[in-house]
Amino acid sequence: MNHEDHRRHMSGEHSARATVSEAEHVDHTTHGQAMPEGHAHSAVDEEHAVHQHGQHAGHSTAMFKNKFWLSLALSVPVVYFSPMFAHLLGYHIPEFPGSSWIPPVLGSLIYFYGGTPFLKGGWTELRSRQPGMMLLIAMAITVAFVASWITTLGIGNFNLDFWWELALLVVIMLLGHWIEMRALGSARGALDALAELLPDEAERITEHGTETVSISELSVNDVVLVRSGARLPADGEIIEGRAELDESMITGESKTVPRGPGDTVVAGTVATDSAVRIRVGAVGTDTALAGIQRLVAEAQASSSRAQALADKAAAFLFYFALGAGIITFIAWVLLGSPDEAVIRTVTVLVIACPHALGLAIPLVIAISTEQAARAGVLIKNRMALERMRTIDVVLFDKTGTLTKGQPGLTGIAAIEGMNDDDVLALAAAVEADSEHPSARAIVTAARNHGLRVPAASGFASLTGRGVKADVGASAVMVGGPNLIAAEGLDVPGEIREQTRPWVQRGASVLHVIRDGQVIGAVSLEDEVREESRQAITALQKRGIRVAMITGDAQQVADAVAAELNIDEVFAQVLPQDKDKKVGELQSRGLKVAMVGDGVNDSPALARAEVGIAIGAGTDVAMESAGVVLAGNDPRAVLSMVDLSRASYRKMIQNLIWATGYNIIAVPLAAGVLAFAGVAISPAVAAVLMSVSTIVVALNAQLLRRIKLDPAAVR
Template identity: 45%
Template sequence: MKHHTNHHAHMAADFRKRFWIALVLTIPILILSPLLQELVGLRDTIRFSGDLYVLFGLSTAVFFYGGWPFLKGLFQELASKQPGMMTLVSVAITTAYIYSSAVVFGLTGKVFFWELATLVDVMLLGHWIEMKSVMGASKALEALAKLMPSDAHKLMPDGSVKDVPLGELAVDDQVLIKPGEKIPADGVIVNGESAVNEAMLTGESTPVTKKTNDKVIGGAINGEGSLTIAVKGTGKDSFLSQVIDLVKQAQESKSKTQDLANTAAMWLTLIALSGGAITFFIWQGIMGRDLSFAIERAVTVMVIACPHALGLAVPLVIAVSTALAASNGLLIRNRPAFERARKVQAIIFDKTGTLTEGRFGVTDTLLFSQDIDENTLHQYAASVEANSEHPIAKAIAASSDNKLPIENFRGIAGKGAEAWVEGKEIKVVSPGFLREQDIGMDDKRVEELKAQGKTVVFVLFDGQLKGAIALADIIRPESKQAIAALKAMGIKCIMLTGDNKQVAQWVSDQVGLDEFFAEVLPQDKAAKVKEVQSRGKLVAMTGDGVNDAPALAQADLGIAIGAGSDVAVETADVILVRSNPLDVVALLNLSKATYAKMIQNLVWATGYNAFAIPLAAGALYSWGVLLSPALGAALMAASTVIVAINARLLTISRSPVAVEVLPDHKLGGESAK
């Protein structure tokens, strides 16, 4: 990445230097040009003996020094048998230079040195702007690379703290992070609690509360608390390094739309060269105009047709979109698949860990006695269950922050737990315990909760049934919003789960899915993806990237969601750092917006040429309309700047967005994955 960035920086500096030197030399060239002297009425005042030789010398310097990048590019393009923009520029300035030099040394005609010089100036300026734009598109990656601090506070075996360079950290080393400092490496918190700002890594603006056993990512900023972490990932194994590598690969990967741009550039080169030759032949051979006029028209045609903007149209959008995606927690691994995302017609979500949080939580509370309220029921039940490690017990324990002291805690094997709380015998038990103890329960609400696939536990006070607590896998709060946004975009939303139909139906109803597949074994998920594809739909699969791997690979677009610090998910085309289904919406919107920007740039770059080439050839000459080579170069440079600015206007949205794009058949279509 560093070499890649340095290359662009060197090129930008080179073009900048050549531009300023050529511009300084152009001023006397303009003053000494006979045509400009006539235009301002100073021909007799400025002329002196040998002035044309001085003009020739200055123009030679501009041609060889200022024009060298284009002359070098000509040989490179011809060697690769891919004539392009460099070929056009080189032919244009070489034609002008050779013809004008011949006039200086005796040939009858006009000199075009000022057109040559101004063309070189404008082309150098355009390339300088291009390089600066490309460098700007990589600034998000540079910012990522700068996130890491230079050293870390390593805890030594004797309890002391030593500042060491990051390169000296090893896995399982313990590191102290003070308030406000950057986290030096991926790791797990072994002591302390704090709010951590991961905005530059995940796009999540709100600081995330982290406590013991939580993972932290190197480069994130610690908040108000001190943390001690055990290092788990350093160097190339760190989350940040993997992100930078993935983004770099995506920026450099081949785009299908880029193939179209390259093809257009090649044809435009052939059209320009043949157009220049035809223009010269018509004006010189058929219309009988003088040689200098015919050459001027031919040169202008070749200048105006330079596919300068076309060459920048797609690569700059790719660079901007990839960096924008990375800074928002969307990591693109497979660019052609990302470009297909705009055409997705159906999305299949894995349930656990994707639409849901993958952990039990309290969803409903039932009261069977008027002498107790919900808060009290939860407080007593949570106090008992706080001593158990069972997932259901942990969920109940988390339902109340005001726990009470307990005595004589005892687990009831396979049935629940009991303890004394404030002099009361509290039992939190399963339906099986009620049957064993012959405790009657005929409340219809309990059956309704069970029908939804929820787990129901009962709370007894001194042997009396006081209430029930229903639990289920907690649905992510963003899931309903994401599904609504996707459906608004006309995308069919489907869920895959190994759970029974009742659970699947409940989740489906809660988030508003179109369809679901229940009781699906992990090895059968890919077959379900294939089934939806057989309906003629382009399918995206969204899962956790582990047991969903075959399904992610089968889908036209595989999205690994909630990958956290495990970003190297080989089967996914796109990795979403956060466990937020709304990022799927952002991904599809970005794909559409990226494609739209590419097409806008391609249409502008080619449409401008289609309009300008006839004018350059002299099609409207009888109406007094002619484009000079310098004006042609200025228009071409303006086209390049517009393309660069348009690419930088790319934005990302997590709401349903309608993006205008051209129909695929106008672009030659794309094949499915």
């Protein structure tokens, strides 16, 4: 089974809905938060993303989209037949029986149909005593609804026809929330992606032979057969056979690990070269994979509960508008104008509704998301984008992120009388028929060196030791220390001297043996990406520290860190410790962005302030992260830093405009300058509100001028 096959297996290409999926499920809210333990969910997709704190009243993206389009269609006749709007633009409304009832009837439909999520959300905020955007919108549309009906029914001497304003307010807010939720939509749940790492079925060995069963039918002490290239269905112990296991999903180690009788093995890992028999030791929620699921759930639940900036501004505006409305009413009553008190109070409460504020953040998010996607950065969580500008340290996983995740030839040693090309050519000849990643690295290196590789015959795999074949008249073997020990050979001193530094930095050393004599050796190491060096240098120039975390040995990690000039290294780290290392950095007061690509990175991705998954990695890593890099270029992290800082500036500018406009317009609507003949009528207030929305929208569009190109990192 080749490396690409391993990748597909690790990515859960063969779907499975097995016992692991019984573990806790996490509800991915738009802020990356999780439901408390015990709230089980099925896979959560974009259509079921729910705004944090219930502000979207549990409604879906599709619901906001449908309500927007229908409300928009209903608002057209409401606006056209509105006397206030007709007077404003100076056209004559066609009159026919019932024409005067079009705005109130359709406006009421819009209020109850399109306004429902805001009314529900406002009630939720009121009950929780956390006023925000929803309560402010609910208050404004309710005041407009009641005031408009009072005018329509001729109660009192009021001119408060706000039907068109009510309709446009609901439509604009539905649009804003639809844009926001679409930008924040997530794909499948991380925990379902974890379940996909298990096969659907297992081959259980019985006294009558083998039988294929669902893995949910497996019990402790069952014996299962795992064929070459297959994934292990349960945790257990090998009782027969030897194989090289790809355990990268658990350990983070890039190299396969030899396992034989008596060794403990883990569900979801891959037997790469040989079949083994395993006695099942744990199934379902007791497996290591299910344990990682629980870590992901706990880490997501512990994420920061930061509030969106717009919600904070809306809370301020709610109190400001409510206080201004009360003061306005009392002041005009005391001045002896109760009719004017009602008109002014309603105008204040309607004009305070944040049309611009409702679009200030969603538009910036939508445009930022679009710009990021063009640069290969997929934003899944808006809070991740907002937090990225505050990051103090970026913690990179080594294997598959800073490195290519596959071995490459880094050194050749030869005895006196042989040259490097001769040794490499012989090694490539023997390895030509092998699909092992190390074999492919050797063959590729020989091809890149332009060598003529001789033909080999009689190829055989020596499980756990190496390979052998006949090259011409010579018997040639290639393998590691186990092969040297098994053959009882001595490694020449000159070869030991050349390979010592390789061993010290953790490289895999394979010896080349011809006719019973060690004639050379090659070293294989996980290759560092050139893009990694550029990304790290650019991050450090921006004042951001860079750390690396890996399951590899300390000497391997130190060698990579020295090559890339990394500030801090965490080596030999198991999955649960990766999560803890993020917490350790956070305990120092640092805000952490974690970049990884494997299942073993998932808890850490969820724990960090910003989780960034390499797109070439596994599904679960991408689901646990708030950001996904579509490619495997770590320089794209720089694009996100720059975009985060730019979009934050736009958010602040829009919020200042949206709130500042209200701070000026509300007192004018209240009539504070009425003594000087300056007063804003309800119609003028509505127009000004629309102008503020246009300003915010145009300002957000300026984000499109930002150029994000990972290849141009500086």
